Amino acid sequence: MATQPGEVEAALSRRYDAGFVTDIETHSLPLGLDEGTIRALSALKEEPEWMTEWRLKAYRHWLTMRQPDWAHVKLAPIDFQAISYYAAPKKKPKSLDEVDPELLKTYDKLGVPLHERAKLAGVAVDAVFDSVSVATTAQGQLAKAGVIFCSMSEAIRTHGDLVRQYLGSVVPQGDNFFAALNSAVFSDGSFVFIPKGVRCPMELSTYFRINAGHTGQFERTLIIAEEDAVVSYLEGCTAPMRDENQLHAAVVELVALARANIKYSTVQNWYPGDENGKGGIYNFVTKRGECRGDDSRITWTQVETGSAITWKYPSCVLRGDRSVGEFHSVALTNHYQQADTGTKMVHIGRDTKSKIVSKGISAGRSQNSYRGLVKVEKGAVNARNHTRCDSILIGKRCGSHTFPYMEVKNPTAIVEHEATTSKISDDQLFYCRSRGIGEEDAVSMIVDGFCKQVFRELPMEFAVEAKKLLEVSLEGAIG
Amino acid sequence: MNAALTPFVESMRVAAETRLPGSGLAWLDAARNAALQAFVQRGLPDTHNELWKYTTLRALSQRSFSVGNANAADLTVPQTLLPQIAADAARVVLVNGVFRTDLSILDKLPTGVELQPLSRVLRERPEPLRFLLGVHGDEDDGFTLLNRALAADGLILRVAAGAKVAAPLHIVHVGSPGESETAWHLRSLIELGEGSSLDIVEHHVGEAGIGHLANLVCEVNLRDRARLGWTVVQTAGSGTSLLRRSDCRLGEDAVLDFHALELGGKLARHELRVDLAGARSRFRSRGAFVLHDRQHADTEVLVTHRGRDTVSDSLWRGVADGRARGVAHGRILVLPGADGADGGFYNKNLLLSPDAEIDTRPALEIYADEVKANHGATVGQLDENVLFYLCSRGIPRELARRMLVRAFCAVTLDGVEPALLREYCESLLSAQLPETSA
Numbered sequence: 001m002a003t004q005p006g007e008v009e010a011a012l013s014r015r016y017d018a019g020f021v022t023d024i025e026t027h028s029l030p031l032g033l034d035e036g037t038i039r040a041l042s043a044l045k046e047e048p049e050w051m052t053e054w055r056l057k058a059y060r061h062w063l064t065m066r067q068p069d070w071a072h073v074k075l076a077p078i079d080f081q082a083i084s085y086y087a088a089p090k091k092k093p094k095s096l097d098e099v100d101p102e103l104l105k106t107y108d109k110l111g112v113p114l115h116e117r118a119k120l121a122g123v124a125v126d127a128v129f130d131s132v133s134v135a136t137t138a139q140g141q142l143a144k145a146g147v148i149f150c151s152m153s154e155a156i157r158t159h160g161d162l163v164r165q166y167l168g169s170v171v172p173q174g175d176n177f178f179a180a181l182n183s184a185v186f187s188d189g190s191f192v193f194i195p196k197g198v199r200c201p202m203e204l205s206t207y208f209r210i211n212a213g214h215t216g217q218f219e220r221t222l223i224i225a226e227e228d229a230v231v232s233y234l235e236g237c238t239a240p241m242r243d244e245n246q247l248h249a250a251v252v253e254l255v256a257l258a259r260a261n262i263k264y265s266t267v268q269n270w271y272p273g274d275e276n277g278k279g280g281i282y283n284f285v286t287k288r289g290e291c292r293g294d295d296s297r298i299t300w301t302q303v304e305t306g307s308a309i310t311w312k313y314p315s316c317v318l319r320g321d322r323s324v325g326e327f328h329s330v331a332l333t334n335h336y337q338q339a340d341t342g343t344k345m346v347h348i349g350r351d352t353k354s355k356i357v358s359k360g361i362s363a364g365r366s367q368n369s370y371r372g373l374v375k376v377e378k379g380a381v382n383a384r385n386h387t388r389c390d391s392i393l394i395g396k397r398c399g400s401h402t403f404p405y406m407e408v409k410n411p412t413a414i415v416e417h418e419a420t421t422s423k424i425s426d427d428q429l430f431y432c433r434s435r436g437i438g439e440e441d442a443v444s445m446i447v448d449g450f451c452k453q454v455f456r457e458l459p460m461e462f463a464v465e466a467k468k469l470l471e472v473s474l475e476g477a478i479g
Numbered sequence: 480m481n482a483a484l485t486p487f488v489e490s491m492r493v494a495a496e497t498r499l500p501g502s503g504l505a506w507l508d509a510a511r512n513a514a515l516q517a518f519v520q521r522g523l524p525d526t527h528n529e530l531w532k533y534t535t536l537r538a539l540s541q542r543s544f545s546v547g548n549a550n551a552a553d554l555t556v557p558q559t560l561l562p563q564i565a566a567d568a569a570r571v572v573l574v575n576g577v578f579r580t581d582l583s584i585l586d587k588l589p590t591g592v593e594l595q596p597l598s599r600v601l602r603e604r605p606e607p608l609r610f611l612l613g614v615h616g617d618e619d620d621g622f623t624l625l626n627r628a629l630a631a632d633g634l635i636l637r638v639a640a641g642a643k644v645a646a647p648l649h650i651v652h653v654g655s656p657g658e659s660e661t662a663w664h665l666r667s668l669i670e671l672g673e674g675s676s677l678d679i680v681e682h683h684v685g686e687a688g689i690g691h692l693a694n695l696v697c698e699v700n701l702r703d704r705a706r707l708g709w710t711v712v713q714t715a716g717s718g719t720s721l722l723r724r725s726d727c728r729l730g731e732d733a734v735l736d737f738h739a740l741e742l743g744g745k746l747a748r749h750e751l752r753v754d755l756a757g758a759r760s761r762f763r764s765r766g767a768f769v770l771h772d773r774q775h776a777d778t779e780v781l782v783t784h785r786g787r788d789t790v791s792d793s794l795w796r797g798v799a800d801g802r803a804r805g806v807a808h809g810r811i812l813v814l815p816g817a818d819g820a821d822g823g824f825y826n827k828n829l830l831l832s833p834d835a836e837i838d839t840r841p842a843l844e845i846y847a848d849e850v851k852a853n854h855g856a857t858v859g860q861l862d863e864n865v866l867f868y869l870c871s872r873g874i875p876r877e878l879a880r881r882m883l884v885r886a887f888c889a890v891t892l893d894g895v896e897p898a899l900l901r902e903y904c905e906s907l908l909s910a911q912l913p914e915t916s917a
Contacts (some may be wrong), residue, residue: 010508070529072844097770376858378833393848397815402843406858407533415843423848 258293277336280308576663591642
């Protein structure tokens, strides 16, 4: 394909915008992992005894597990002893006003409003910096409505019973290799509790930032929506540009009781590594929601543009009758990025429904896989699933793959899957070019149209950000 | 799991001590021995192997089989098991894995077709088969290894360049009652010369209730512009475990037209690998399985687009009733440089009973961009509206159901030639359809 030389150069010189490092004093645990590290971590966070034991149990189980290798990704072996499992800014703020201005600047630069802007934006933000939550905004206003929104560490201290009741009930400690590791060493994350009948008055959001080198981020998020509760939660993430691969192994658990509705949106923009595939985040995340009550609903929406390797399957366990699970995803890979992502929909209750829309875009030398499971258990009478999975390829050296699994054990279920893979249509490109639209813009327009179905599901601010991210990530892909 | 401990592995190890055709040839002994060692070490494939994910061999691994069948050469085979599928078809019959000259009709073998049992080739002129039997494949699983170690017979079928064979060749595998549970391993080679054309009908038949194990490995090589029509009709006995693996390689402009009707057996698995190596080579497959009771069928269609402008088009239907389990896996792999590839895999399934299960897995692996690749899969049941329409026209509900299920599967029989064979397949299909179920 022919492109103006100037355009390409300009595009290539464009960088990962969030790749700066904040110079801030941090306290971190020495490299390595053993029971001592876990006890030290637990002590640092002033956790109760049960929590320490819970972590140790996970750690002991983790020791018996092997790192899985079934994903369609290639990675160098991870040295789990070369990671620091805790890094936190030294100054602990008591309130938002005491937050280190350096930190506030960081979030400002990233476009995350922590201060008065937050109020204007109508979003409550929990900002997680390396291993700890540095600020949670709008807590007062939320408390009035009965909503608990705080960091996980705080929740363990102040709402121990709730945490104890729900933690690990969706993703057990020994669920998988990375979930077990996370259960042992998770440092912080967000905790959300929406009581019975409450519609959360604002969007909740967590912004994850990895700053320190040689660290991994292991956050744990737990969202509980009681009967008839409604909540929309957004998650964003960035990291500085480094030549090393950093590990991010998070666990997200969602619990929806009867008639509750949880909407979980992610814009994942971890540092993807440079154009030669050096550096970048390994994003190995376990996300699972359980529709525990009848008529509940969980919606996952994700836009994945970052990370050197993405390996995650936000899932829904549809236990309640008439519960609904949805998954909308855009995954874009460029350069040497690898993504193996998709979802699992497990139908257990009667009349459960699920819908999967996945859009994959691969460019450069990247590999992009959709992997999804739709499982209909014996009792899932009248279960319905529809899966639509499209991929486009930009360039000759990238790969795009689809691995759907369908396991149906109920004769009244209807499960449908369709998928296509093709490159951007020459006709569409030619049409745009003939109307005087530059090649990059044309590709960007076509990709935007391709992803529209998913962007529609995102909250407005996120949709704008996602669209921009996609443009930036695609730059340099044409040629 | 210590593979060496399972009764199955042990029985196979013991069987390997008997003398096989070709024993004594240094290169063959070495290859067989290496394959046996590898098998004993590895054991049967388990469900961690992605290609065996939905087919568990736990029960099989606890059974032991005797290999080779001394009286297979004398067993009588009822004529009903040897149906005529075309007026002038040449016929090859293997009973319990043993080639039977008396039952075969080879005088009708068309010119240009050379067909010999492996056992005879190994006795008379084994050297040319060294390329086939003396090497190991990269993607061998337990059964392929076992076959390499123990294959005692098979068919070596060659068609001369340019030969256009009009009449189909009928290959019948008969499972007949023996004294004990018997296993046999067949290794076949089908080679079509440049520009040649052949139709084969492979037929698995057997009497009910016999616990046989048949392990068939077949290599198919279609040279440039060759065309093979291949129909597999599987009505093996209800106790049979039938494991097949076929590796097909297509040269430039070669065509493979494959049909399958899987109705019998207790465990029937076919791993069909098609390598579209030559430019413009084409693969078309149509298949259906109809299962009931505790039957288990697993069809793996693994297509590799290697050459430019290659086409694959697969359409499979499945029906599971009773406590049956049907598995379908269609993988389309497009390698770098295989521009112009057009791949499709479509799989629709009907689940008719609360105790049956369908697992379907269409997969795309694409490494080139000038590509069209699609797949689709569904699992569902008969459309109530259509049923109602038929009932409202005075057709009893049960008959209406049968009509619809039959129509659902019959699309895969389009293109089966000759007409006599298609009618035969249709009658088999009708006979297999569920009589009553909710």
